[in-house]
Amino acid sequence: MTTLLAGPGGRPDAKHAAARPGRFRGMWNASPLTYLTLIVALVLSIFPIYWMIIVATRTNSVVADVPPPLLPGAHGPDNVGRLFDNPEAYFAKGLLNSALASAAVTISTVFFASLAGFAFAKLRFRGKSALLLTIIATMMIPVQMGIIPLYMIMVKLGWTGQLQAVIVPFLVTGFGVFMMRQYADQAVPDELIEAARVDGCTTFGIYWRVVLPALRPAAGVLGLFTFMQTWNEFMWPLAVLQPDNPTVQLSINNLANAYFKDYTLMFAGTSVAILPLLIVFIIFGRQIIGGIMEGAVKA
Amino acid sequence: MTTDLRPSRNGPPPPPPAKARPRPARTWRTRLARLDVKGAPYAFISPFYIVFLIFGAFPLVYTLWVSLHDWELASGTRKFIGLDNYDYLLTDADFWHATVNTLGIFAVSTIPQLLIALLVANALNRRMRLPTMFRIGMVAPLVTSTAAVAIVFTQMFDTNWGMINWVIGLVGIDPIHWSSSRGWSWIAIAMMVDWRWTGYNALIYLAAMQAIPKDLYEAAAIDGASRIRQFWQITVPMLRPTIIFTVIISTIGGLQLFTEPVLFSVGTPNKMDGGPMHQFQTITMYMYDNAFGHDRYGYGATVAWALFVMIIVFSLINFLAVRRTGGTK
Numbered sequence: 001m002t003t004l005l006a007g008p009g010g011r012p013d014a015k016h017a018a019a020r021p022g023r024f025r026g027m028w029n030a031s032p033l034t035y036l037t038l039i040v041a042l043v044l045s046i047f048p049i050y051w052m053i054i055v056a057t058r059t060n061s062v063v064a065d066v067p068p069p070l071l072p073g074a075h076g077p078d079n080v081g082r083l084f085d086n087p088e089a090y091f092a093k094g095l096l097n098s099a100l101a102s103a104a105v106t107i108s109t110v111f112f113a114s115l116a117g118f119a120f121a122k123l124r125f126r127g128k129s130a131l132l133l134t135i136i137a138t139m140m141i142p143v144q145m146g147i148i149p150l151y152m153i154m155v156k157l158g159w160t161g162q163l164q165a166v167i168v169p170f171l172v173t174g175f176g177v178f179m180m181r182q183y184a185d186q187a188v189p190d191e192l193i194e195a196a197r198v199d200g201c202t203t204f205g206i207y208w209r210v211v212l213p214a215l216r217p218a219a220g221v222l223g224l225f226t227f228m229q230t231w232n233e234f235m236w237p238l239a240v241l242q243p244d245n246p247t248v249q250l251s252i253n254n255l256a257n258a259y260f261k262d263y264t265l266m267f268a269g270t271s272v273a274i275l276p277l278l279i280v281f282i283i284f285g286r287q288i289i290g291g292i293m294e295g296a297v298k299a
Numbered sequence: 300m301t302t303d304l305r306p307s308r309n310g311p312p313p314p315p316p317a318k319a320r321p322r323p324a325r326t327w328r329t330r331l332a333r334l335d336v337k338g339a340p341y342a343f344i345s346p347f348y349i350v351f352l353i354f355g356a357f358p359l360v361y362t363l364w365v366s367l368h369d370w371e372l373a374s375g376t377r378k379f380i381g382l383d384n385y386d387y388l389l390t391d392a393d394f395w396h397a398t399v400n401t402l403g404i405f406a407v408s409t410i411p412q413l414l415i416a417l418l419v420a421n422a423l424n425r426r427m428r429l430p431t432m433f434r435i436g437m438v439a440p441l442v443t444s445t446a447a448v449a450i451v452f453t454q455m456f457d458t459n460w461g462m463i464n465w466v467i468g469l470v471g472i473d474p475i476h477w478s479s480s481r482g483w484s485w486i487a488i489a490m491m492v493d494w495r496w497t498g499y500n501a502l503i504y505l506a507a508m509q510a511i512p513k514d515l516y517e518a519a520a521i522d523g524a525s526r527i528r529q530f531w532q533i534t535v536p537m538l539r540p541t542i543i544f545t546v547i548i549s550t551i552g553g554l555q556l557f558t559e560p561v562l563f564s565v566g567t568p569n570k571m572d573g574g575p576m577h578q579f580q581t582i583t584m585y586m587y588d589n590a591f592g593h594d595r596y597g598y599g600a601t602v603a604w605a606l607f608v609m610i611i612v613f614s615l616i617n618f619l620a621v622r623r624t625g626g627t628k
Contacts, residue, residue: 028425028426028526029425029426029427030422030425030426030427030428031425034422034425034427035427037418037419037422038419038422038423038427038433041415041419041422041433041436041437041497041498042433042436042437044494045436045437045439045440045494045498046436046439048440048448048451048452048455048494049439049440049443049448051451051455051462052447052448052451055454063454063457063460064460066465067465068462068465112346112347112350113347115343115344115346116343116344116346116347118343119339119340119343119344120344123339123340123343124340125337125340125341128340131344131348135347138351138355138356140610140611141355141359142551142555142607142610143354143355144555144557144583144603145359145362145603145604145606145607145610146354146355146357146358146359146361146362146603147358147586147587147590147603148358148362148365148586148590148596148599148600148603149357149358149359149361149362149365149600150354150358151590151591152361152365152372152596153353153354153357153358155372168350168354169350169353169354169355170350170354171346171350172346172347172350172351173347174347174351177344177347202335202339203335203336203339203340203343204339207343228442231444232444232445232446234445234446234557234558234561235557235558235583235587239587239591249444249446249447252446252447252450253446253562256450256562256565257565257570260565260566261566263454266450266454267450267451267454269447269450270444270446270447270448270450270451271447273444273446273447274443274444274447274448277442277443277444278442278443280442281435281438281439281442285431285435285438286431286435288438288442289431289434289435289438289502292438292441292499292502292503292506293502293503293505293506294506295503295506
């Protein structure tokens with residue numbers, strides 16, 4: 001909670017800190033023992049992902065090999081082909097569904113959260129502080145706690161088994177609103193908003209032309225984390241969707257149910273399922289670290 | 300835009316615009332502008348409240364209502380039974396078994412996780428080559444999909460073919476039946492959790508460590524304190540609020556543990572059982588199995604509400620603890 005409260009407000013300080021490495025970069029040079037610790041930690045972090053890719057590119061005999069192979073084989077395309085041909089996994093559909101759901105939830109969360117964050121940071125209206133407090137309170141409530149009535153709502157709406165069931169309930173989060181409020185509070189000068197208003201801008205026009213561009217860094221981090229979270233979601237899709245119309249996580253679950261001895265097939269599935277996340281990670285690794293270190297991630 | 304602003308702030312107010320405009324048009328415009336100023340904030344925040352009320356607040360409260368019923372969706376049974384479900388919960392050995400599992404997995408995962416995270420953060424807090432590479436490496440696990448990685452780990456923990464038994468075999472330890480023994484299955488699941496979250500916690504600690512004033516260390520060094528002593532007597536105490544925060548966050552996450560144990564049950568008839576002896580069934584799996592597996596939505600809601608109360612208690616402890624220590628950085 002409080003790390004969240006520190007929020008993106010810490011950003012300018014962090015920038016100054018980078019300019020003065022003496023103070024913030026630690027006191028001493030790393031010793032060989034430090035490097036050893038870090039290299040061991042790094043290898044342990046990366047190894048399972050690496051091993052997954054190795055198995056995905058080999059044949060099933062790989063699990064019996066002693067010692068286990070540490071280099072990729074030549075069967076990657078084969079395994080991925082078997083994955084998409086597999087009738088029980090609905091893998092292509094799972095990928096498409098996950099892409100659609102993650103994109104929809106991400107765009108909507110960033111849009112609505114920045115809109116509300118702007119209102120809470122910069123506009124005056126009755127009941128503002130009480131409403132903001134309720135938003136902070138909602139961040140403490142795990143969505144899964146209401147999963148049973150949520151499922152009943154989906155039954156009533158006739159949405160069970162349909163993709164909107166994993167999109168609509170997550171269109172905006174209290175966490176997103178709060179994070180954008182914290183950022184907007186210090187990233188958008190009041191003078192700029194006043195000037196735009198004097199020029200005859202509507203409130204939405206101010207948001208669109210002045211505030212949203214200023215919020216871009218925070219919106220990017222929120223978008224990244226929202227995308228990863230939606231892509232990663234397992235329990236709610238498992239409850240509300242059917243095996244024949246899955247998200248990608250349910251596709252690999254289908255594989256694990258039916259083919260749990262076919263390791264190369266399963267590992268090809270898990271590799272493809274985390275591919276978009278790995279791409280996001282390789283491109284935006286620094287922003288993700290920045291987000292975590294500023295406390296922008298909720299566990 | 301900004302050039303217009305300056306005279307209006309420093310000099311006299313600008314002349315009222317559009318004096319020549321016909322009257323009716325002007326009131327229409329002002330009214331619209333006032334509506335915009337008054338109404339826009341509410342319009343901007345309303346999407347969150349609409350979504351939250353329908354899909355967040357209502358289900359949470361309704362869970363309580365459902366838990367007072369014998370409620371089956373498939374058969375259409377819906378009977379008000381008051382607190383009977385709660386009565387049953389208190390004496391339900393399966394629920395308490397799942398609670399012990401959940402807390403057990405939590406304990407064997409969180410303690411090493413946070414200790415290792417502290418050590419790694421302390422190492423990352425040095426001046427070094429390639430700091431970004433090390434930091435990025437630490438969060439790679441967080442960015443992968445839980446379900447995918449749980450499948451990979453489950454294979455690695457396989458009794459006959461798993462890499463982990465092969466590695467411990469190299470040093471002469473007999474193969475461990477990871478999934479069949481209660482204690483070992485907890486440890487296997489804890490390792491999946493730790494693999495994912497240690498780097499995240501390390502980065503949180505690193506951020507807090509960077510805020511500790513350097514003078515403290517300088518003073519301690521002048522007094523002749525060793526680095527290990529500085530770590531335990533300066534770094535750890537200064538990080539206390541952050542440590543409390545991570546403990547509570549891990550607790551909330553740990554209480555809801557679901558994906559890893561479900562996928563660790565690979566190849567068993569009911570994946571929500573947590574093994575044939577329910578040896579690693581968590582509370583969330585038990586709730587899920589009651590509602591979606593056995594059509595006992597009423598009792599499932601009771602379990603959910605019990606879990607929610609546990610989470611609230613821990614959140615309150617968090618709030619009070621952090622308040623008492625004066626907040627984190």
